[in-house]
Amino acid sequence: MKTKAxxxxxxxxxxSSGIAGVGGRMIRAGGPGALLPRILSEIDxxxxxxxxxxxxxxxxxxxxxxxxxxxxxVNAVDGVADPEGLTGETLEPGDAQAMASxxxxxxxxxxxxxxxxxxxETVIDDLDAAQAGLSAESLAKAWETSFVxxxxxxxxxxxxxxxxxxxxxxxxxxxxxxxxxPETSESEGAGPADAVDELTAFAEARRETxxxxxHITDAKDxxxxxxxxxxxxxxxxxxxxxxxxxxxxxxxxxQEHLGKxxxxxxxxxxx
Amino acid sequence: xxxxxxxxxxxxxxxxxxxxxxMDLRSGTVLGKSVAGDEPQERLDAxxxxxxxxxxxxxxxTDEAVMMRSTEALVLRRAPGAPAEALCLVCAPDVDISQxxxxxxxxxxxxA
Numbered sequence: 001m002k003t004k005a006x007x008x009x010x011x012x013x014x015x016s017s018g019i020a021g022v023g024g025r026m027i028r029a030g031g032p033g034a035l036l037p038r039i040l041s042e043i044d045x046x047x048x049x050x051x052x053x054x055x056x057x058x059x060x061x062x063x064x065x066x067x068x069x070x071x072x073x074v075n076a077v078d079g080v081a082d083p084e085g086l087t088g089e090t091l092e093p094g095d096a097q098a099m100a101s102x103x104x105x106x107x108x109x110x111x112x113x114x115x116x117x118x119x120x121e122t123v124i125d126d127l128d129a130a131q132a133g134l135s136a137e138s139l140a141k142a143w144e145t146s147f148v149x150x151x152x153x154x155x156x157x158x159x160x161x162x163x164x165x166x167x168x169x170x171x172x173x174x175x176x177x178x179x180x181x182p183e184t185s186e187s188e189g190a191g192p193a194d195a196v197d198e199l200t201a202f203a204e205a206r207r208e209t210x211x212x213x214x215h216i217t218d219a220k221d222x223x224x225x226x227x228x229x230x231x232x233x234x235x236x237x238x239x240x241x242x243x244x245x246x247x248x249x250x251x252x253x254x255q256e257h258l259g260k261x262x263x264x265x266x267x268x269x270x271x
Numbered sequence: 272x273x274x275x276x277x278x279x280x281x282x283x284x285x286x287x288x289x290x291x292x293x294m295d296l297r298s299g300t301v302l303g304k305s306v307a308g309d310e311p312q313e314r315l316d317a318x319x320x321x322x323x324x325x326x327x328x329x330x331x332x333t334d335e336a337v338m339m340r341s342t343e344a345l346v347l348r349r350a351p352g353a354p355a356e357a358l359c360l361v362c363a364p365d366v367d368i369s370q371x372x373x374x375x376x377x378x379x380x381x382x383a
Contacts, residue, residue: 214324215338228337228368229325238335259369262339266365 026196028115028187035110036103036145038186042118044069044136051075054109055117062109070133071102080108091134099134099142162244162269169264173257175237178203178250182212191252195237199250202239216243226265228258244269274350274358274382275303281360281378282307285371290315290361296323297355322347322359337368344368348375351383 027042029035039054046052049067060079065072074086084101091098110116167177176191178199187203189196206212215224227241240251240261253261274293282291282305292304292315301315325336326347332354338345344366350356358375 215321222340222342224338224340226337226339227325228335229333230335231333256369258337258372259367262337262368265339 026115026117026187026189026193028185028200034114035116036106036143037140039106039110039116040136040140040145043071043139046120049122051121053117053119053121054106055119056109056111056113056115060109060111062105067133069137070135071139072133074102074105077105080105090132093132093134093138095134096142099139102134102139103143163242163247163249165268166242166249166264169268170251170253170257170261173253173260175252175254177252180207180248180250181246182207182216182248189250195252199239199252203248203250212248216241216248225269226262230255242269274379277378277382278303278305281305281374285360285362285366285374287363287366288360288371288374289363290318290359292318292359292361293350294319294322294357294359295355296327296357299323302356318345318359318361321345322357326357335372337372339364339368344371346371346375348372348379350379 027035027038029038042052042054043064043066046066047068049065052064052066053061054064055061058079061077062074062080063076065075071091073088073090074082075088077087082101082105084097084104086098086101086105089098091102163179167174174191176189176195176199178187178189178196180187180203185204185207187200189199203212216227223243225243227243228238229241230238236254237252238255238258240253240258242249242251242265251261278291278293282288289307290304290310291306293302294300295302296319299316299319301319304310304315321338325338326333326349334349336345336347338347342364344362344364346358346360346362346368348358350358358379360371360375362371
């Protein structure tokens with residue numbers, strides 16, 4: 001069964017090209033120890049050749065080559081123990097030892113944290129990996145974790161495309177964005193860390209008070225799907241909340257750019 | 272209350288605006304309005320309740336809000352110096368939001 005978190009991940013994947021910027025995107029899990037399925041989803045949804053960097057606190061990072069939903073290689077680790085010497089080795093399908101080592105690597109990376117920064121870079125050289133490497137699904141099975149492969153309905157694909165189009169059209173004027181749901185603590189975002197944190201705190205406050213749904217996703221008649229809030233008379237940025245098919249997108253935007261953002265919403269998001 | 276004198280002028284100056292209403296958020300009362308056509312009181316009362324919800328939410332007070340859906344757009348703005356009062360403009364969905372926000376700000380500043 002699909003989960004809203006899976007949908008959100010997939011939507012972010014759809015929106016990831018160029019949106020996240022050099023700073024990357026923050027993947028947040030529901031709590032400590034819940035990051036492995038999110039990392040597997042990230043791998044599963046990476047279809048084109050990418051170098052994927054997963055970074056956590058204390059300068060810990062793991063750099064992977066990923067394509068076609070499969071991890072081909074661990075390119076580098078920093079601040080993370082690699083006792084089995086996985087770094088630089090090409091991963092072979094079904095290699096149980098490599099799967100266990102990779103799990104230990106990710107667990108060491110995540111530690112007690114519930115979030116990890118993800119950066120993706122296009123790999124120029126040809127990676128032919130239709131069957132090579134370790135697929136996210138095989139890793140999930142070996143690790144006995146509840147990874148849910150993305151499997152979207154046509155309507156969800158349309159919603160994802162709408163968000164993708166909207167983010168592409170506004171990326172020059174959006175300071176930061178955060179994607180979440182009205183009833184989940186899981187979220188992903190991009191932009192300066194303090195701006196993303198501020199959006200996260202606001203989204204959580206709205207979820208706790210029930211405002212995240214009010215007038216937006218639970219309206220009896222047509223819901224309001226675009227909301228701008230200016231909080232504080234001197235605030236330079238306003239908060240824009242866009243609702244698409246139950247997904248909430250929080251954006252921090254300079255007030256002078258509201259016209260462009262509103263036009264992008266009208267164009268991208270189906271009525 | 273000087274803003275009440277400006278409601279009609281504000282609506283006529285912004286062609287896409289159909290309703291301009293000045294509201295007391297605390298009591299949920301419409302203090303004054305300028306309306307292009309016939310609008311039932313229930314509609315205005317509902318707008319007043321919505322404005323109170325959005326501007327005075329528990330997650331933090333908001334000074335200004337814009338709400339849009341495919342059929343209409345709303346601009347809500349608290350009155351400077353009278354935070355329990357707010358201006359509400361109901362507009363066509365394709366309105367120039369920045370222009371309406373600026374019009375609301377000017378009207379409230381002029382009345383302050």
